[in-house]
Amino acid sequence: MSSTAGNDSSPESPWSLQRLSESLEVYINRLGSVWIEAEITQWGSSGGHVYGRVKDPEEDVTVDITIWRTTRERIPEGVGQGDRVLLKVKPNWYVRGGKLSMNVLDLRLAGLGELLAKIEALRVALTAEGLFDPERKKVPPFLPQSVGLVTAKDSDAEKDVLHNATARWPEVQFQVEHASVQGDRAVPEIIAALDRLEASGVDVIVIARGGGDFQHLLPFSDERLLRRVAALDIPVISAIGHEADKPLLDDVADVRASTPTDAAKRVVPDVAEERRRINEARSRLTLRLQGIIDGETERLEMMRQRPVVATPSTVVDRHAEDVLRLVQRGVDVTDTLLTLQHSRLESLRASVRALSPQATLDRGYAIVQLASGELVSSPQSVKAGDALRLRVKDGEIAAEVTDS
Structure with a gap:
């Protein structure tokens, strides 16, 4: 005192x-x-x-x-x-x-100081391995067909996730796997739950717990659990719900939710919000299309008022004479070409006639052939008694060799 x-x-x-x-x-x-x-x-x-x-x-x-x-x-x-x-x-x-x-x-x-030091050492090691890299984070589907939930049975975390997710999207389907979320059994039970969800083919997994003190959260910084989550091909959302003592699961998971309720908001879209967005997009599209239609209507009306559209016969009349002149020119050119080709044809015909055997026969010559049709071009080709055919201008004469 x-x-x-x-x-x-x-x-x-x-x-x-x-x-x-x-x-x-x-x-x-x-x-x-x-x-x-x-x-x-x-x-x-x-x-x-x-x-x-x-x-x-x-x-x-x-x-x-x-x-x-x-x-x-x-x-x-x-x-x-x-x-x-x-x-x-x-x-x-x-x-x-x-x-x-x-x-x-x-x-x-x-002894929490020693635990914190071990967790920090594990954080450094896993960071060096790249388990926390943003590039390896998987994006959860926009609207999963099936959601896996790992949490304690009858926990507030389970109720929060199911209630809020269903309120946002009533058709969402959950596969709930219960596991201890604190104590020595937590890590093996959570890993077993993840194995079952992976085998069932869910689209995304939520691991949820409603907060707790540092000791309660130790399983969510266990290396075995962290490596199992990192090995999953399914996106994982961590919803442990503790800001002060954030477990390493928050870093290795693909998405970190601050609470189980936040996880429900991240795992499925809000149907009411999506409908509102669709309606807004529809309204914007309607206004845009109406603007385009109004603009094109105005442009067409302006085109209709042009003389060439209002009285199209003026365009036809303007070019009718040119068309007729071109047609006549085409006719004249065609006649000229036909005349030239006819003259050329007659000239070729005369040349062919002059060179044909018939022209030679017309001048009094004859073509001598044996009975077999073989042409006779020399006296040595025949002998006495051979039958011959003499082809003249207007027929054939049969003959026989009397002396060769």
């Missing part, structure tokens, strides 16, 4: 015990909350609350602790007597009982 407080009391004017106890309460309340490291020596539950006692690991100092139900629901399961823990406590002085106790606001198992 301060010297001022001491001056308020004297043997003639002593404080009451209540005043002293109330003064202690004021001073203790000013301290606020602090983190301490201690070992649990007593641990008991009643009505959902925890009443216990902790001691200093190095000194012979003990103090009572109280963990109210709302805080108890947030601390790791399995904590009990003998555990070394980190406690965020607020000292509380009971005025009437003159007793000091500690209200626990948060509790973590000691």
